[in-house]
């Protein structure tokens with residue numbers, strides 16, 4: 594189970610190239626089996642999904658066997674210069690202290706292999722500006738573009754997507770990194786669209802945004818090998834133990850009243866300090882986990898729908914635990930527990 598997530602992780606930055614995929618990069622297991630593993634890593638928490646036939650010959654599946662859990666983005670980027678050079682990359686959730694920024698920075702590991710254009714998207718204009726200025730100092734030759742995007746609001750997402758589609762000087766987007774996210778919101782809160790804030794921000798916002806700007810990704814994929822154009826969704830290790838409350842997506846019911854296969858892993862929640870999870874409605878960790886399972890399922894769904902049709906490849910990854918600003922909403926005792 595872990596291996597599957599790790600393989601996906603190693604693949605995330607490898608965004609394909611115009612050249613043949615080197616044999617050393619080709620994954621030996623057929624993709625249908627990989628997907629089965631991805632799904633089985635989630636099974637017990639989600640309803641079985643009917644998987645349409647996937648032709649493994651047509652589906653790009655690559656990995657570098659030498660990459661491992663400590664391999665850093667910079668190293669991965671340095672090994673795949675053709676996958677980076679000249680590309681247009683859009684990253685959501687870019688702040689100086691976060692994964693979105695570090696990922697964007699990794700695309701510039703060597704000035705000569707750099708991306709051509711970086712679209713920096715986030716909800717806080719001052720943080721977007723700060724990130725662009727900081728990257729610009731080191732990599733002045735790249736074109737930067739700021740995009741204000743509040744993923745928790747479908748109105749704002751539609752507005753941001755319309756802006757992207759209106760950029761006639763950005764005809765294509767080669768890689769979309771959906772990194773933005775919120776975690777462990779202490780109280781149950783709904784977005785302006787009436788959706789739990791974790792789910793609205795981490796999944797629905799990205800789902801909507803990705804689908805709306807898909808024409809530019811599909812255009813980028815034209816004439817390139819399948820998988821050269823990528824949609825990377827930041828999931829989490831919590832996707833392996835969390836689940837989707839299909840019958841109660843907004844946490845309106847007490848856990849013990851849910852269908853058995855939607856009830857959370859109580860022992861795990863108790864270990865995390867929830868005394869009586871059976872009687873709770875909303876548990877922050879469950880809210881976050883549900884959205885991260887959805888990120889993984891979204892990648893699988895994107896491949897089913899668009900890999901054959903357009904050649905785009907989607908990957909969900911677990912970044913591993915990285916000290917960022919992700920704990921901004923967490924109560925101090927939770928932060929301490931995570932650090933321990």
Ligand SMILES: NC(=O)c1ccc[n+]([C@@H]2O[C@H](COP(=O)([O-])OP(=O)(O)OC[C@H]3O[C@@H](n4cnc5c(N)ncnc54)[C@H](OP(=O)(O)O)[C@@H]3O)[C@@H](O)[C@H]2O)c1
Nearest residue numbers: 686687691692716717743744745773774914915917918919
């Ligand atoms: N760090 C880890 O250990 C870890 C582990 C597993 C998975 N992940 C995943 O990695 C991703 C990145 O997290 P991170 O660690 O880099 O955390 P982070 O430093 O908190 O970055 C999250 C980014 O998302 C943005 N964001 C939050 N709500 C948003 C909204 N409504 N609309 C648009 N942008 C929004 C934040 O903007 P503001 O700064 O303006 O609030 C920030 O730029 C997340 O999806 C997370 O689930 C992280």
